[in-house]
Amino acid sequence: MRVxxxxxxxxxxxxxxxxAFSIILAAWQVVAIRRNSRxxxxxxxxxxxxxxxxSSFTFADDLWASMVRIALGFGVxxxxxxxxxxxxxxxxxWNEFLHDLVVFGLALPxxxxxxxxxxxxxQALWAPVLAIVLTSYPxxxxxxxxxxxxxxxxxxxxxxxxxxxxxxxxxxIIIPSLLPFIFAGIRLGFSMSWKVNTLVEVFGSTNGVGWxxxxxxxxxxxxxxxxxxxxxxxxxxxxxxxILTPAERYFSRWRPKIDGVx
Amino acid sequence: xxxxxxxxxxxxxxxxxxYGFIFNRRWITxxxxxxxxxxxxxxxxxxxxxxPGRVLESLREIMRNGIFFEQLGDSMVRIGFxxxxxxxxxxxTGVLMxxxxxxxxxxQDLIVLGLSLPxxxxxxxxxxxxxxxxxxxxxxITAASLPxxxxxxxxxxxxxxxDLxxxxxxxxxxxxxxxxxxxxxxxxxxxxxxxxxxxxVAWKVAVLxxxxxxxxxxxxxxxxxxxxxxxxxxxxxxxxxxLVMLVIEYGALIPMERYFxxxxxTIEKVV
Numbered sequence: 001m002r003v004x005x006x007x008x009x010x011x012x013x014x015x016x017x018x019x020a021f022s023i024i025l026a027a028w029q030v031v032a033i034r035r036n037s038r039x040x041x042x043x044x045x046x047x048x049x050x051x052x053x054x055s056s057f058t059f060a061d062d063l064w065a066s067m068v069r070i071a072l073g074f075g076v077x078x079x080x081x082x083x084x085x086x087x088x089x090x091x092x093x094w095n096e097f098l099h100d101l102v103v104f105g106l107a108l109p110x111x112x113x114x115x116x117x118x119x120x121x122x123q124a125l126w127a128p129v130l131a132i133v134l135t136s137y138p139x140x141x142x143x144x145x146x147x148x149x150x151x152x153x154x155x156x157x158x159x160x161x162x163x164x165x166x167x168x169x170x171x172x173i174i175i176p177s178l179l180p181f182i183f184a185g186i187r188l189g190f191s192m193s194w195k196v197n198t199l200v201e202v203f204g205s206t207n208g209v210g211w212x213x214x215x216x217x218x219x220x221x222x223x224x225x226x227x228x229x230x231x232x233x234x235x236x237x238x239x240x241x242x243i244l245t246p247a248e249r250y251f252s253r254w255r256p257k258i259d260g261v262x
Numbered sequence: 263x264x265x266x267x268x269x270x271x272x273x274x275x276x277x278x279x280x281y282g283f284i285f286n287r288r289w290i291t292x293x294x295x296x297x298x299x300x301x302x303x304x305x306x307x308x309x310x311x312x313x314p315g316r317v318l319e320s321l322r323e324i325m326r327n328g329i330f331f332e333q334l335g336d337s338m339v340r341i342g343f344x345x346x347x348x349x350x351x352x353x354x355t356g357v358l359m360x361x362x363x364x365x366x367x368x369x370q371d372l373i374v375l376g377l378s379l380p381x382x383x384x385x386x387x388x389x390x391x392x393x394x395x396x397x398x399x400x401x402x403i404t405a406a407s408l409p410x411x412x413x414x415x416x417x418x419x420x421x422x423x424x425d426l427x428x429x430x431x432x433x434x435x436x437x438x439x440x441x442x443x444x445x446x447x448x449x450x451x452x453x454x455x456x457x458x459x460x461x462x463v464a465w466k467v468a469v470l471x472x473x474x475x476x477x478x479x480x481x482x483x484x485x486x487x488x489x490x491x492x493x494x495x496x497x498x499x500x501x502x503x504x505l506v507m508l509v510i511e512y513g514a515l516i517p518m519e520r521y522f523x524x525x526x527x528t529i530e531k532v533v
Contacts, residue, residue: 109466112504
């Protein structure tokens with residue numbers, strides 16, 4: 001056990017990632033000193049700015065404002081996406097009807113939705129909500145559709161033959177086989193949501209992380225922008241990799257791995 | 263006889279394709295959508311929300327003077343440079359990561375970071391650092407789409423059949439032949455998939471960079487329409503540009519991917 005722990009620690013310390021990080025930091029430092037310009041701040045300056053923001057809790061208000069927008073928008077997007085996905089997965093007509101729309105939705109950049117939403121709703125809460133819904137519902141919808149198509153029809157037939165109640169069918173067959181797909185959709189959709197929300201805040205908002213990034217851009221403060229990116233990106237990546245990805249894995253645990261099947 | 267047969271089947275193929283294209287439910291979708299949009303704008307009566315007719319007007323305006331293709335050309339030059347650089351660097355990184363464990367661990371975290379940072383950050387940073395020249399969009403595109411290309415190429419390198427390589431060694435196949443007959447055919451489908459994904463990322467970031475620092479290009483035009491509060495202008499530019507990109511993706515990149523994939527049995531056939 002102790003050997004194992006020691007080996008884990010050793011593996012962590014002797015990891016090539018540190019070489020990569022130090023090369024990048026060193027190169028950055030050298031360029032910053034040689035160019036000596038405002039637009040290439042030294043790493044220490046960025047770190048200082050980051051630490052100031054973090055320790056003085058000035059970031060909390062903006063982070064909270066952004067999180068509220070993301071939560072609201074993503075909640076609506078989830079409802080819309082799941083309904084569209086269920087429609088598309090269970091009825092062929094609906095699939096054909098909505099297919100092009102979803103493909104076009106997947107293809108258009110968030111920028112377009114952000115600009116249009118800001119022009120229509122200004123600084124109201126509707127702007128980020130509309131932009132988030134339009135960008136992230138297609139991701140949820142295609143995943144849910146795949147989930148419905150992948151439902152085991154034989155299992156459903158068997159349940160019908162043995163006269164299992166609808167409720168039990170839903171709880172024991174349909175939902176467990178849908179959940180992995182729904183969570184894959186949530187993860188993808190969420191990563192789209194926070195990105196487009198930042199864009200909306202850049203173009204039309206007076207608070208939130210996107211607005212802070214915009215303010216840094218307007219004052220040519222690269223260090224401020226990097227510090228805000230660190231804070232916000234860090235938070236969102238924590239949510240994605242520490243909450244959503246494990247949740248997806250947890251709900252997929254009952255399925256055999258693809259490698260195991262073939 | 264054989265040739266006339268194949269000719270016949272070819273014409274009937276085109277015919278059935280056209281038939282399927284014309285008598286397709288998607289046109290019902292579009293008609294219903296446009297009607298809904300039209301009546302929605304009439305009912306809601308927000309000044310900024312344009313009717314489909316006015317968007318069509320903007321579309322005609324953009325197309326009439328050839329402004330669209332001029333601006334598209336400017337954007338495409340930027341996308342072309344940035345994407346080629348990203349492709350070259352991404353393939354090198356991917357091959358390194360796929361073939362050596364050290365390099366995989368070396369780049370792993372950077373790639374994950376690169377995959378998850380929003381394009382906005384790259385766009386703003388490169389505009390601030392490089393100004394409004396050609397360097398800014400090229401740098402932003404490279405940084406944003408390199409990780410997507412690298413991970414795909416890495417998967418490709420990993421999927422090279424090791425037994426086949428061993429066999430080549432035993433039979434003393436020379437290197438050129440090994441690369442041409444074994445390594446490239448395995449890698450190219452992955453590189454094609456990588457290009458498709460990387461290209462999508464590339465044009466989105468290119469537009470974003472043009473919004474913040476450029477005086478030409480599709481992104482700049484959208485920014486201009488935003489500043490004069492013309493929703494119909496933005497919708498028109500976005501529709502046209504989105505259409506061009508969809509045509510490139512579905513008309514060129516996906517068929518190419520399928521072409522290079524033709525030697526592999528499809529999954530259905532195997533199982």
